[in-house]
Amino acid sequence: xxxxxxxxxxxxxxxxxxxxxxxxxxxxxxxxxxxxxxxxxxxxxxxxxxxxxxxxxxxxxxxxxxxxxxxxxxxxxxxxxxxxxxxxxxxxxxxxxxxxxxxxxxxxxxxxxxxxxxxxxxxxxxxxxxxxxxxxxxxxxxxxxxxxxxxxxxxxxxxxxxxxxxxxxxxxxxxxxxxxxxxxxxxxxxxxxxxxxxxxxxxxxxxxxxx
Numbered sequence: 001x002x003x004x005x006x007x008x009x010x011x012x013x014x015x016x017x018x019x020x021x022x023x024x025x026x027x028x029x030x031x032x033x034x035x036x037x038x039x040x041x042x043x044x045x046x047x048x049x050x051x052x053x054x055x056x057x058x059x060x061x062x063x064x065x066x067x068x069x070x071x072x073x074x075x076x077x078x079x080x081x082x083x084x085x086x087x088x089x090x091x092x093x094x095x096x097x098x099x100x101x102x103x104x105x106x107x108x109x110x111x112x113x114x115x116x117x118x119x120x121x122x123x124x125x126x127x128x129x130x131x132x133x134x135x136x137x138x139x140x141x142x143x144x145x146x147x148x149x150x151x152x153x154x155x156x157x158x159x160x161x162x163x164x165x166x167x168x169x170x171x172x173x174x175x176x177x178x179x180x181x182x183x184x185x186x187x188x189x190x191x192x193x194x195x196x197x198x199x200x201x202x203x204x205x206x207x208x209x210x211x
Contacts, residue, residue, distance in 0.1 A: 002027035003056040005067075006045045008038050009128045010111070013104060017052040017067040020081065024071040028054070032129040034138055035145050065096060105153070113159040116146050 005021065005028045007014035021028050033041045039049045046060035047053035054061040054070065061067045072080045083089045115121055119142060127135045149155065 001057075002029050003054055004028065004045070005030045006038070006041050006047065006053040006055070007032050007051050008035060008126075009130065010115075010125050011051060012107060012111075013064045013100075014052045016064045017054065020068045020071040021054075023081075024075045026071060026074055030129065034126060034130055034134045034141070036141065036148060037134055065100060068096075109153050109155055109159050112149050112153060113155050116149065116155070 003021075003026065005014075005017060007017070007030055009032050018030070031041065031045075033051075038051050042049050042051050042053050042062070045053045045055050047062035050062070052062075052064055052067060054067045056070065058070070061070050068081060072082055075081070077084065082092055115125070119139070122142065123138060127138055130138075
């Protein structure tokens with residue numbers, strides 16, 4: 001039986017997990033949910049209320065970094081995401097943690113700042129692959145969902161204002177020549193759809209298995 005991946009369609013942390021599992025050729029069934037509902041689905045799967053959550057034969061992995069490490073263990077040594085040498089491996093892990101803790105959340109806030117006022121884009125992007133009842137209920141849930149997201153991630157009028165990066169952080173750090181997919185993927189949030197005809201495709205349809 002393939003693993004099960006619980007996600008939100010537009011989450012870049014979830015895309016990070018999808019990408020790693022696809023890259024490793026690990027079969028999985030994706031279970032997508034809209035916001036708020038995802039908290040229940042996450043806990044039922046053994047997570048802590050956030051996604052992605054991977055339910056695999058070896059156990060439950062409730063963080064995107066843990067899912068990448070799981071995928072790496074199922075990849076041939078020469079093709080793994082993380083370097084084998086201790087020094088480069090530690091630096092990649094540090095970069096990934098920094099991106100997950102700093103850039104990822106700020107990218108998420110910026111994306112929601114732009115997408116929440118656009119109900120049409122919210123339906124198009126946020127409901128891809130979710131159960132039919134969630135898709136039908138989405139317009140009714142959108143008010144409460146928007147308030148929940150704005151409160152949870154502290155999204156206000158100032159969120160869309162561009163700010164200079166903190167001194168001494170990533171702004172002056174050059175990526176190493178051996179930079180791997182793990183750090184690159186962690187650093188790349190999904191682009192927020194802000195135009196009537198976005199140039200990027202909608203999230204991929206929910207798959208049953210990839211192998």
